[in-house]
Amino acid sequence: MATRRDFLAFGGAAAAAALLPRKAFATTATGVRLHGLSAFGDLKYKPDFTHFDYVNPDAPKGGHMNFAPPNATLNQSFLTFNTLNSLVLKGDSPPRTELCFDSLMTSALDEPDAVYGLLAESVTLSADRNGFRFILRPQARFNDGSPLTAEDVVFALKLYKEKGHPNLSQALRYMTDAVAVDPMTVDLSFNGKQSAQNILAVVNMPIVSKPFYAANTFDASTLTPPLGSGPYKMGRVVAGQTVEYERVADYWGRDLAVNRGVNNFDRIRIDFYLDRQAAFEAFKKGDTHFREEFTARVWATGYDFPALIGGKVVKREFPGEKTPDMQAVALNQRRPQFQDIRVRRAIANCFDFEWIQRVLFFGSYERSQSNFERSDYKAEGLPSPGELALLEPFRAELPPETFGEAVMQPASDGSGHDRKLLGGASRLLAEAGWKRSGSFVLNDKGERLKVELLAEDDGLVRIFTPWAENMKAIGIDASIRQVDSTQYERRQSDFDFDFNMLHWSIGATPTVDSLEMLYSSRMAKTPGQRNYPGTESPAIDALIVAAGKAGSRNELVTALRALDRVLRARLDWIPSWYLANHRVAYWDMFGFPDQKPDFGFPVETLWWFDKGKAAKIGKA
Structure with a gap:
């Protein structure tokens, strides 16, 4: 792996200039108290704002939502759970444990990279922009009534850096110190290598209680509810089956501008099902109230049950987010048979998207070509001069296709067995030495x-089967292994697979940490990270550095388009498909804002229980 110093030594002058260090938050004032931070440009909301524009500030509190979460983070699982600790790698925890914790600042969902004070009422940047002083709100409390102080913030961040989930510890590696100046003042210091986006990840981390973890082991896999400070606390828990989050009636932060109009349900319940059909049956019966549908066949043919026909259930689409979307297959290059790009291209040729789109997807998906679909970061056409400046120093390392039109995955004739594509795949294997x-x-x-081909549910098996059959047709000994959720997560974390699919969103303004987690050489050997292909490339590492040093959004776009070209030419990930909108169904017992925010869709916090609607359908 080339270090940054090595790169600057042999890189061209234009590329070197592009990667010279820039001060983080170069346009943000230093030495003054700020109510929010943004990596690029001005904040939308002024210091005296009363609520975010995308909420209903008068939303009523009360009622309940039985919710099937469409996304998760850290060690959270959709299918089961054996711990309530989501802050470490060990174990499977339930989604939405984050509702139990507050953070220094919180994101605005109608801005791509802005955060505003939550626990912190203000933040001040040091003159060198490597230090951040946070003044905490004096009313901040944990849910047992104990004060949340600077000592807790320092304890939490140092603990994550040492023992936290890799997603947390990696984001904190640039932090050199955290100091409690007094009970309400925290100073965070960084080494100058961090990007402007790095602090945005740090300030969103949950703050835990120092006294609680003096009496409880932090990295234990445990069903003991953690002590939080957030708008919800753990309620009823049935291991592996059900978890309920109860709204904290006297929550300390309920009147803050960032919290007005959100966290409206008295109770949020998540039930766990081992397969998608069982989960769908629970929704049809009304045991689950909200469901996002990810199976095209079910969306096209399954929503004909009595409650929907009778108007008790609503089926509709909401716009997708303006964030990069990645769904792709990794071939594990830690295994020698996948290190030759010709083998990866041959396997990609066996994926007949057009047939799957017609027969299995009912025409509802689009073919993905990029790891940054639905965003400005997707490369198009020929490289721009700025992209070429970043790419040229690595011409000898990179496939020639990097420097031409952005690589596109081949389209089939839709027959399910395209002889032209499969013939090309056979020739690629022969060239790679497979006779x-x-x-x-x-x-x-x-x-x-x-x-x-590793799968965790029947839906993936159904999609992988024709892909595997085409591999067999060209002489590959292809098989599908379906495993339970726990084994699936373990094998992913340990990189114990040949072929694995990932759906991931890295945010509207991708951070260096999120990019490294997926693509950097350093993460190829770090268990629990998402560099599933085992990518190790000096060019990719340098482009991640370039993205981190971007001083404007235009520079970030240039760096990520160059990165996209490299990923597509190397075929580290085989792009698969994406969905432009959210396909959801819900029992007609909720209210929600007219305008969905561009950068998030957290229905469990933005929606509210409508008593009148619920009474009409017998759900009051």
């Missing part, structure tokens, strides 16, 4: 080319 012998291709040692 046909009977039903299989063999290397010079007489070993078969084997690919095991």
Whole structure:
């Protein structure tokens, strides 16, 4: 791996200039108290704002939502849970434990990279922009009534840096110190290598109680509810089956501008089902009240049950977020058979999206070509001069396709067995040294080319089956292994797979930490990270550095488009498909704002219980 110093030594002058360090928050005032931070440009909301524009500030409190969460973070699982501790790598925790904790600042969902004070009423940047002083709100409390102080903030961040989930610890590696100046003042110091976006990740981290973890082991896998300070606390818990979050009636932060109009339900319940059909049946019966549908067949043919026909259930689409969307397959290059790009291209040729789109997807998905779909970061056409300046120093390392039109995945004839594409795949395997012998291709040692496709549910098995059949047709010994959720997560974390799919969103303003987690050489050997292909590339590492040093959004776009070109040319990830909108169904017992925010869709915090609607459908 080339270090940044190595790169600047042999890179061209234009590329070196692009990567010279810039001061984080170069346009943000220093030495004055700020109510919010943004990596680029001005904040939308002024210091005296009363609520975010995308909420209903008068939303009523009360009622309940039985909720099927469409996304998760850290070690959270959709299918089961065996711990309530989501802050470490060990175990499977339920989604939405984050509702129990507050953070120094919180994101605005109608801005791509803005945060505003939550626990912190203000933040001040040091003159060198590597220090941040936070003044805490004196009313901040944990849910047992104990004060939340600077000592808790310092304790939490240092604890995450040492023992936290890799997503937390990696974001804190630039932090050199955290000091409690007094009970209400925290100073955070950084080493100058951090990007402007790095602090945005740090200030969103949950703050835990120092006294609580003096009496409880932090990194334990445990069903003991954690002590939080957030708008919700743990209620009823049935291990592996049900978790309920109860609204804290006397929550200390309920009247803050950032909290007005949100966290409206008295109770949020999540039930866990081992397969999608069981979860769908629970929704049809009304045991679950909100569901986002990810199975095209069910969306097209399954919503004909009595409650929907009778008007008790609403089926509709909401606009997707303006954030990069990535759904792609990783071939694990830690295994030698996948290190040759010709093998990866041959396997990609076996994916007949057009047939799957027609037969299995009912025409509802789009073919993904990029790890940054739905965003300005997706490369198009020929590289711009700015992109070329970043790419040229690595011309010898990179595939020639990097410097031409952005690589596109081949379209099939939709037959499910495109002879032209499969013939091309066979030639690629032969060029890579895999010769046909009977039903299989063999290397010079007489070993078969084997690919095991890892899946955790029937839906993926159904999609992977035609892909595997096409692999078999060109002599690959392809098989599908379906495992339970716990084993699936473990095998992902340990990089114990051949072929694995990931759906991921890295935010409207991707941070260096999120990019490194997926693509950097350093993460190829770090368990629990998402560099599933095992990518190790000096060019990719340098482009991540360039993104981190971007001093404007235009510079960030240039760096990420260059990165997209490299990823697509190397085929570290095989892009699959994406959905432009949210497909949701819900029992007609909720109110919600007229305008959905551009950068998030947290229905469990933005929606509210409508007593009148609920009474009409018998759900009051």
